[in-house]
Amino acid sequence: MENENLLAIANEFGSPIYVYDSSKIISQYDRLSDAFKKVKRLKLNYAVKALSNIAVLKLMNSLGAGLDTVSVQEVELGLKAGVKPSNIVFTPNGVSLEEIEEVSALGVQINIDNLSILEQFGTKHPNVPVCIRMNPHVMAGGNSKISVGHIDSKFGISIHQIPHILRIVENTGMRINGIHMHTGSDILDIEVFLRACEILFETAMNFKNLDFIDFGSGFKVPYKLGDIETNIEEFGSKMTKRFNSFCKEYGKELTLGFEPGKFLVSEAGYFLAKVNVIKQTTSTVFAGIDSGFNHFIRPMFYNSHHEIINISNPKGKERFYSVVGYICETDTFATNRRISEINEGDTIAFKNTGAYCFSMSSNYNSRYRPAEVLWHEGKAHLIRKRETFEDLTKNQVDIDVFSKVVETT
């Protein structure tokens, strides 16, 4: 997308606003598929929690992707988008047996990540095939907030508990049709990931009726110049070779599954905000925008770096700014960042904001959540309206019990 396209969208639909470029989502999907084109049965399930707008789910469905979901509500969004239940996997953590049963009754593949629920579900529904989420005890990335396959993680069933899994399977007569792992959102080292895959292959040999092995996700995208990016092509070629030889060992052609979120949508996203005020202090120049961590929390929550461009003045002389929000908390998007000269009223764009940005937004400070636009084949489509005051109040119950108003002077 060009700066002019973004600027036109901000002018037409207002700010702050999220914009997603469908062609980037499509090219990322194709890139991942291509890297694994020598696998006979490949299934890419898009992780809905990264960006859950129904238009995006429809786009994924049109590409042939399935969905990876973590709540019954995400499943319902997928069904509303027209995705077949058989194309949806439910991979929750810490949800109730009732919610798992509700999703299973819809015909969605269940993935269970603890022994207690596995035993209860298997006892009640021995005929429903179930996938098991394993914890391979591997630290795939360096950031403990997004690395979830290590020993202290709450996710998955430990590989050291396989004997207990097997006992439950035998006692209940349930069928395990898939094995799963997800090591986190930050694969830095392909070799470490491949080691975790070996652990999963070893685990898989314990189960005779598998249809698929799901290796989760964690493909990294570059956030700034010089950032490490998972080399998908190299990874694909190494993993394909190993997976195909494993299928021979196993004696059956299994489906290889991944559940990318960030990889598919992150780079497609732009977050546009308007600069309300330029404030010089004794130590820096602040650019204060019409947004905050209520709309875009990744910089504060994960310390993530997002490139910023002044799309109103892209060729201006570069100066240093600290970009902050309008929330009554410290909501710093960037410190001491070189950006082309900003004037009050300019629109700036944060790059790489397709994943875990809108989906983590809130109404803190009683602000409306932003609008969303999908840029598709050269046209801007509004896919979510900006909220209104009605949205803020519609579920509040106005109780009429305070009869007296004390006047103070």
Ligand SMILES: *Cc1c(COP(=O)(O)O)cnc(C)c1O
């Ligand atoms: C969040 C999540 C994903 C997606 O992770 P990304 O880093 O966005 O690719 C995949 N699988 C599971 C189980 C998840 O919880």
